[in-house]
Amino acid sequence: MNSHESPGDELQAVWRQNPAGKEDVAMTIRLVQEKGRSFQDVVREQNRAGYLLALALGPLTALAAWKANAAIFQIGYLILTVTVVAGCVVTWLYHRKERSLADTGASVREYHRQLLEVYDRRIRFLKSVKFWYAIPLLTGASMVLFPIWTRSGNPWDLWMPVTLVVLVWVWMWHFNDVRNVGQVRRKRQEVEELLAQIEHE
Amino acid sequence: MRDYLIVGSSRQASLDVRYQQLLEAYASALRRLCAAYLTDQADRQDLFQEIALALWKALPRYRREASERTWLYRVAHNVALTYSGRRRRKDRLERPLEEMATEPGVTEGQRHRELLEAVQQLPSFDKQLALLYLEGLTGREMEDVTGISANNVAVRLSRVRQRLAASLRPKEVRR
Secondary structure (H helix, E strand, O other), X not given: OOOOOOOOOHHHHHHOOOOOOHHHHHHHHHHHHHHHHHHHHHHHHHHHHHXXXXXXXXXXXXXXXXXXXOHHHHHHHHHHHXXXXXXXXXXXXXXXXXXXXXXXXXXXXXXXXXXXXXXHHHHHHHHHHHHHHHHHHHHXXXXXXXHHHOOOOOHHHHHXXXXXXXXXXXXXXXXXXXXXXXXXXHHHHHHHHHHHHHHOO | OHHHHHHHHHHHHHHHHHHHHHHHHHHHHHHHXXXXXXXXXXXXXXXXXXXXXXXXXXXXXXXXOOOHHHHHHHHHHHHHHHHHHHHHHHOOOOOOHHHHHHOOOOOOOHHHXXXXXXXXXXXXXXXXXXXXXXXXXXXXXXHXXXXXXXHHHHHHHHHHHHHHHHHHHHHHHHO
């Protein structure tokens, strides 16, 4: 029996008949430290991929904006540049804030309330992507693409860029608002049920 | 810069030592907690590691506002609830409780197994209270861990204790 275990009643005595498993604590610590490192690596890798994409696209669109010979192209490329860079900054700031929101050291009731807040923030963030990211991105892309397809003067030539823009927008909407939000909502529901159980009576 | 690094690394070393002591002191209690939340041995081992990982991450933020024991049980229960919910989603059909008796090292003695089964069958929040009580936490500490009032804890715990005591009675009669 460990020093922190106080003598209790019969139930407590029966409960503590379980063997300690002290011998594998050192192994657990090693596993945990490896797990912690690999988790950090995954986070860094995911962030790095996003930043690299912005680094690759950002200068290209910025250069294209500078070199473009028509105002509509300049504005289109500029919007793309600003959107890609701002997307990175907002995502970084958001995840930085989110990591500090739910504290496992809080009481069970408080922790689960914090989790609900985290899930609500995540849902709001995911649902907002189609406005603050997809709309400017597609506006910029449209300004760059549309004049190329409409050089012939035939309005039917617009079908391709319009379809492309609509498809990208629908994909982004489905990915964030349906798939990702659905996942978060299921987790939120479980936490909500547990919190209701805690606060019952 | 050099001083800062030395201070940083010495703080990390002291945290590592504290973490190891903490895990050694509470390993038995945490294993019992894992056994109460999950029936599968591999899942229990995973949960134990998840809790250990959460403690490792949370330790630098521990400010002694709560006792070490209270803080540890908060982290452990918060992680266990999230993890067991995730397991339920992945594996809706858990193995029947009878299978546990054949697993070596999970329980020691028939009475402990009966008590463990009774704890596993409690609703999530009652299970938390039962585990805190069985590990010897005081009413005040239970209030700190769960975040519900001491009166509420007392009322619910009284029912939980009756239910657990009833689960042990048949064994006593047979003896």
